[in-house]
Amino acid sequence: MAQYTCIVCPNSCLITVEEGENGLKITGNQCKRGEAFAKSEHEHPLRMFTSTVKIEGARLPRLSVVTSGEIPKEKLFECQKALNHVVAHAPVSCGDVLVKDFCHTGVDLLASRSMK
Numbered sequence: 306m307a308q309y310t311c312i313v314c315p316n317s318c319l320i321t322v323e324e325g326e327n328g329l330k331i332t333g334n335q336c337k338r339g340e341a342f343a344k345s346e347h348e349h350p351l352r353m354f355t356s357t358v359k360i361e362g363a364r365l366p367r368l369s370v371v372t373s374g375e376i377p378k379e380k381l382f383e384c385q386k387a388l389n390h391v392v393a394h395a396p397v398s399c400g401d402v403l404v405k406d407f408c409h410t411g412v413d414l415l416a417s418r419s420m421k
């Protein structure tokens with residue numbers, strides 16, 4: 306049995322997932338979106354990844370970045386470590402791709418702000 310606090314809406318339902326012979330039994334959710342959230346959290350949790358990287362030639366030393374989609378939660382630490390090898394060069398526009406297929410996640414690492 307596992308429990309997850311649903312983050313899909315502000316109700317924050319506490320959802321219980323139990324594994325049975327007939328698959329997952331999901332209770333505590335008030336709607337179908339919560340059921341889908343709990344199933345995803347239980348089977349393959351995903352997260353958006355946000356952080357900063359070094360930038361050269363800009364007024365500030367760090368550039369905020371985000372992935373173009375969600376990545377497996379277990380890859381977060383590897384992705385954070387990989388940022389030590391990423392250096393952006395000004396000027397950068399919001400949405401610019403800094404690294405394609407970031408850490409083999411299938412999503413790209415993007416600048417999440419512009420910097421001259």
Ligand code: SF4
Nearest residue numbers: 311314317318335339
């Ligand atoms: S289960 Fe539905 S109502 Fe409850 S927090 Fe999730 S989205 Fe909101």
